[in-house]
Amino acid sequence: MVTLTIDGQEVTVPRGTTLLKAAESVGTKVPHYCYHDGLSSPAMCRLCLVEVEGAPKLQPSCVTQAQDGQVVHTGSPNAEAMRRGVLEFYLVNHPLDCPICDQSGECKLQDFVHAEGREHGRSREPKRVFGRDDFGGDVLFYGDRCVMCTRCVRFMNEVEQDPRLTVVERGNRSVIDTFFERGLDGTNWSGNIVDICPVGALVSKDFLYKQRAWDLDHTPSICPSCSQGCNIDLHTRDNLVQRLKPRTNLEVNAHWMCDHGRHNYEFMNRGDRIEAPLVKEGDRHTEVGWKEALSTMLDRAREVGGTVRAVASPFSCNEDLAALKAVVEALGGGEIVYRLARAEEEIPLKGMPTLARRRDLAPNGTGADALGLERVGDDDGTGGLETVSSHDGVVLVLGDALQDQAADFAGGASLFVYLGTHASEAVQGGDFILPVTTFAEQEGTFTNRVGRVQRFWPGLQAPGAARPAWLVLGAVASELTEAEPANTAAEAFSRWVASNEPFAGLDYASLGTRGASMNEPVSAAGD
Amino acid sequence: MAYPYVSDREVRILSKHFGDPAARTLEGALANGRYEALKKALEMDRGAVIEEVKTSGLRGRGGAGFPTGVKWSFMPKDSGKPHYLCCNADESEPGTFKDREIIRWDPHQLIEGCLIASYAIGAEHCYIYCRGEFFEASSILAKAVEDAYQAGYVGKDILGSGVNVDITVHIGAGAYICGEETGLMNSLEGRRGQPRVKPPFPAAAGLFGMPTTVNNVETLAAVPHIVEHGGEWYRQWGTEKSPGTKLFCVSGHVNRPGNYELPLGFPLKDLIHDVCGGIRDGNALKAVIPGGSSVPILSAEESEECALCYEGVIAAGSMLGCASVIVMDETTDMVKQVRRMAYFYQHESCGQCTPCREGSAWVTKILRRIEDGRGKEEDLETLVEVTTQMTGTTICVLSDSVAAPVQSSIEKFRDEYLALIRRGERVGAA
Amino acid sequence: MSDTPFKNPGFAGNTGEFDLTEDQVRGRDFVPSRPLEGGHPSGTASYPYMLPEKHPDAPLFEGAYQERFEKLLTRYPDRRAALLPTLALAQEVRGHVSPETMDEVGKLLELPDAYVRGVATFYTMYNKAPVGRYLVQVCTNISCNLCGADEVLAAFLRATDTEMGETSADGNFTIVEAECLAACGFPTCVQINSRYYENVTPRDVPGLLERLREKGE
Known part of the structure; x- marks a missing residue:
């Protein structure tokens, strides 16, 4: 450990810590472009220059290691003057097209110039023009906006390890490019270069001109596209998910997410939702209120009895699955199965061996397994429901829309209840069709492939009368067993924990925003 | 008459055989006493060789003037890793043309220097990084190296000493910045020739990540003489802080431009008016750049008392650099020449550091505008401030080099800038 | 100007004061031609x-x-x-x-x-596009510039009827501006393919080009 003074504040950091990180630990953010926590440091943006007493020149804080007894001034007049100077250079050729730039509002050039730059740049010269280039994949390149931090080049070299990008030419003709027309097509993680671009040089085609960054609400969530459990933010507006962005969690996905997950969000915005509880009368379904739907259903359930066969979904959270299990047990027990599509292969991120787009294409298969649910069906997520379909007792389906099943699914069941978001031909046979929320509309937790339990929060408003499944099923179980229902997701979670020995001791507060692994409860909120 | 121009005031040690085609052959070189110092060095302890060079006070001739012996002593003793010597023959500082002459007239002198230095720092491979444009010079060097290999001076078990040193002549491909030692190493490794952040310093992690020393051609060419005659012998020339002789590359408006080997501390006035035969056409001197285009311009007045040694040129307000004396007479269009230099740095900036990448181009644009008569007086202040912002804020010193000619010319030849600006304003008004 | 007899064969020693031949200065008597397979x-x-x-x-x-x-x-x-x-x-x-x-x-x-x-x-020496049989690189950096490099460059462009970087109609010449070629004492230095031509003046240009066309060197 070394002890140094930064801006008059004494701080002790491990040997090898950079001044930039040491300053961060006392709450001082030194502006920077080329430095990124997940990449090597070329020290070329020259923006993180700080004054170190005794050093002849200003030092780049991103590579200068803290030394014992060092006295550092991040905001000395000299350091500020030089950073102001460097910022002016950034604007010499920058087009200032903020009004039509997607990055506007989350742009580090805007931020830093606003914080430390000159009021007016002095350059009157014509600006250099590179124009726009389609890099392939989801990535568009606006060369004029580029600040040449080379984060994107280093991401492709060091993290994705598919070095498709390079700096071409030199000096002020330098520009980022691919190998001529060979773009980024076929890469699986290149969406990240849009995230780490500090300015609007690399933008997403999907997000192009779609929304202004400052209009978006950010909700911490978990990527539902595979069992890795990448931490993400849902960026929403107008009750629609506009884009997904990775949220830093060094233990799961660091700063990254794959393109597959990143672009798989439209399903959260689907409009053809089941919006009210439906009760089958004859061959028609009638919209009813929740109270009526549930009491009718309970009456029917008590009346028919018999064993239960249930289908769950690995897209359902732990809380929902636990509530489903409780209902099945209250009705007299039975088996619960789930189906999970499986990709042919993993898509690893070479620079981070613990991160990959996993084969299991759902977020909570592990959570289902932990509850003793049985995985059935084929690798494309179909089939395997013959015994359920032909069951003559109670059939419960949660979340699985049974797209592959025929209209006579569970035709012989004494009671067929479907809780889901969307209808299908098979679902139409349900005696009760109950609207539940998606993960994007509710609070809950997923358990990723290595048993890490991670929370997500609601970023969208549920349509109509849709309610979280844990709330609906919790009410049903409570009626059946006369136990207290869970009133909050946290309570629902505690019931799941109670029935899951490996997760004993976890609660929402201890999970925080970063999650925790089974039997490794964190002592304080992770954030 | 011998080629090229010589002066009786010269002390010709390194340049003794310039103009003698026989000196480049192995026979000629041996007749001139080449490889005698190598034999002597191989019998010495490595440390003793370094000590001798330290005693001589030889300073790096590439521009920075760092004491060579001290640089060598930074190399680890028992690292267990391969060590490398790089000979910097990427001569490209405007005004400098000495290394090419050393290479093409007396290549074995350089090869011998490389061998002694490699032995001293424990390097078994020496790369001579020749700038790519030097086709003729590098051909001569390659031939000389091959001859030296065949005669057993280079390669395995040199002269039965058990010492192995390979030499490879490598060529660059056109980039001034590869003359910066870390840029050179990147280029040699097959990368973009961008300077590296220091630390780590080359002696710790240089070429291919191994301990490396980079020395200029002229530095290495001086080494055999120092080893042969001793460090004290070398000190008979020059000053206390700048011992020895130095090749002065004189170009521009003098009657006899060329390379002149003179003791350090030689008066600049005498170099121009005596050694080089004065200013062409009997014109008056206007300004002198004493150390290549990267150092501040001296006015004629300042050049009067300037002694050409490291400390002397600093006292006069500039730097010795690589002793490339560019002489400008009264007919010189100072703004145009400064713009040309700024354009050079814009062209050669590697583009890593923002102040250099953007600043060099910006400065060039402003200067071009002034030259074209579209300048404003406040542009001069902007130029000074912008170049100040470029100084000390980058990885290497190319950025600082832009400031030198721009700031010194605005300080000393402000009237010329103003005249262009006023004329432009008049034309604009009319 | 074109009727001026061609004097400068393209090496620094040819001022009439020195008794060295071009080959001796260039070292061609030492390295006559190099083996294609690379020698040592x-x-x-x-x-x-x-x-x-x-x-x-x-x-x-x-x-x-x-x-x-x-x-x-x-x-x-x-x-x-x-x-x-x-x-x-x-x-x-x-x-x-x-x-x-x-x-x-x-x-x-x-x-x-x-x-x-x-x-x-x-790197500038890799031609990213095809060039003429002779790539003529005229140094216009400071030392050459002080001695009239801009005029030499203009003379080349005029004599070949090209713009900078363009290849002449006969496919022979591409004229470009070069940064310092480290021959500052012999201005103006012009690199043509692999060879340096030093002390080139505008008057030398037509003859130099003629020599290239004829002798192919």
């Missing part, structure tokens, strides 16, 4: 020349060139380090470094294509 491995990397005859579709590499390529690989601890000499070698064979050449060189050295492009474009 220590010097192989320095061999690539700019030759007047260019074969854009020549294979990379075969025969003597293949031998030279393999020899230069032996001088470096990894293949990456051979990139610059290999690109130069490819240019010697093909006349310029096209995208296809970058790609092929990348495959030869097991380097990513984009990486090779990044390196190739960093």
Whole structure:
């Protein structure tokens, strides 16, 4: 450990810590472009220059290691003057097209110039023009906006390890490019270069001109596209998910997410939702209120009895699955199965061996397994429901829309209840069709492939009368067993924990925003 | 008459055989006493060789003037890793043309220097990084190296000493910045020739990540003489802080431009008016750049008392650099020449550091505008401030080099800038 | 001006004061011609020349060139380090470094294509587009500029009736501006393919071009 003074504040950091990180630990953010926590440091943006007493020149804080007894001034007049100077250079050729730039509002050039730059740049010269280039994949390149931090080049070299990008030419003709027309097509993680671009040089085609960054609400969530459990933010507006962005969690996905997950969000915005509880009368379904739907259903359930066969979904959270299990047990027990599509292969991120787009294409298969649910069906997520379909007792389906099943699914069941978001031909046979929320509309937790339990929060408003499944099923179980229902997701979670020995001791507060692994409860909120 | 121009005031040690085609052959070189110092060095302890060079006070001739012996002593003793010597023959500082002459007239002198230095720092491979444009010079060097290999001076078990040193002549491909030692190493490794952040310093992690020393051609060419005659012998020339002789590359408006080997501390006035035969056409001197285009311009007045040694040129307000004396007479269009230099740095900036990448181009644009008569007086202040912002804020010193000619010319030849600006304003008004 | 007899054969010694021949100054009596296969491995990397005859579709590499390529690989601890000499070698064979050449060189050295492009474009000596039989690079940097390099450059452009960087109609000449060629004492220095022509004045230009057209050197 070394002890140094930064801006008059004494701080002790491990040997090898950079001044930039040491300053961060006392709450001082030194502006920077080329430095990124997940990449090597070329020290070329020259923006993180700080004054170190005794050093002849200003030092780049991103590579200068803290030394014992060092006295550092991040905001000395000299350091500020030089950073102001460097910022002016950034604007010499920058087009200032903020009004039509997607990055506007989350742009580090805007931020830093606003914080430390000159009021007016002095350059009157014509600006250099590179124009726009389609890099392939989801990535568009606006060369004029580029600040040449080379984060994107280093991401492709060091993290994705598919070095498709390079700096071409030199000096002020330098520009980022691919190998001529060979773009980024076929890469699986290149969406990240849009995230780490500090300015609007690399933008997403999907997000192009779609929304202004400052209009978006950010909700911490978990990527539902595979069992890795990448931490993400849902960026929403107008009750629609506009884009997904990775949220830093060094233990799961660091700063990254794959393109597959990143672009798989439209399903959260689907409009053809089941919006009210439906009760089958004859061959028609009638919209009813929740109270009526549930009491009718309970009456029917008590009346028919018999064993239960249930289908769950690995897209359902732990809380929902636990509530489903409780209902099945209250009705007299039975088996619960789930189906999970499986990709042919993993898509690893070479620079981070613990991160990959996993084969299991759902977020909570592990959570289902932990509850003793049985995985059935084929690798494309179909089939395997013959015994359920032909069951003559109670059939419960949660979340699985049974797209592959025929209209006579569970035709012989004494009671067929479907809780889901969307209808299908098979679902139409349900005696009760109950609207539940998606993960994007509710609070809950997923358990990723290595048993890490991670929370997500609601970023969208549920349509109509849709309610979280844990709330609906919790009410049903409570009626059946006369136990207290869970009133909050946290309570629902505690019931799941109670029935899951490996997760004993976890609660929402201890999970925080970063999650925790089974039997490794964190002592304080992770954030 | 011998080629090229010589002066009786010269002390010709390194340049003794310039103009003698026989000196480049192995026979000629041996007749001139080449490889005698190598034999002597191989019998010495490595440390003793370094000590001798330290005693001589030889300073790096590439521009920075760092004491060579001290640089060598930074190399680890028992690292267990391969060590490398790089000979910097990427001569490209405007005004400098000495290394090419050393290479093409007396290549074995350089090869011998490389061998002694490699032995001293424990390097078994020496790369001579020749700038790519030097086709003729590098051909001569390659031939000389091959001859030296065949005669057993280079390669395995040199002269039965058990010492192995390979030499490879490598060529660059056109980039001034590869003359910066870390840029050179990147280029040699097959990368973009961008300077590296220091630390780590080359002696710790240089070429291919191994301990490396980079020395200029002229530095290495001086080494055999120092080893042969001793460090004290070398000190008979020059000053206390700048011992020895130095090749002065004189170009521009003098009657006899060329390379002149003179003791350090030689008066600049005498170099121009005596050694080089004065200013062409009997014109008056206007300004002198004493150390290549990267150092501040001296006015004629300042050049009067300037002694050409490291400390002397600093006292006069500039730097010795690589002793490339560019002489400008009264007919010189100072703004145009400064713009040309700024354009050079814009062209050669590697583009890593923002102040250099953007600043060099910006400065060039402003200067071009002034030259074209579209300048404003406040542009001069902007130029000074912008170049100040470029100084000390980058990885290497190319950025600082832009400031030198721009700031010194605005300080000393402000009237010329103003005249262009006023004329432009008049034309604009009319 | 064109009727002025041609005086400057293109070397610094030709001022009438010196008794050396051009060959002696250039060292051609010492290195008359260099073997295609690269000679001793220590010097192989320095061999690539700019030759007047260019074969854009020549294979990379075969025969003597293949031998030279393999020899230069032996001088470096990894293949990456051979990139610059290999690109130069490819240019010697093909006349310029096209995208296809970058790609092929990348495959030869097991380097990513984009990486090779990044390196190739960093350096000015790799011609990214075809050039004429003679690439004329006129130094206009300070020392030459003080002695009239701009006029020399203009004379070349005029004599070849081209714009800067353009190849003359007969395919012979491409005139470009060069940065300091390290021959500042012999202004103006002009590099034509592999050779330096020093002390060139505007008056020398037509004769110099004529000599190139006729003698092909």
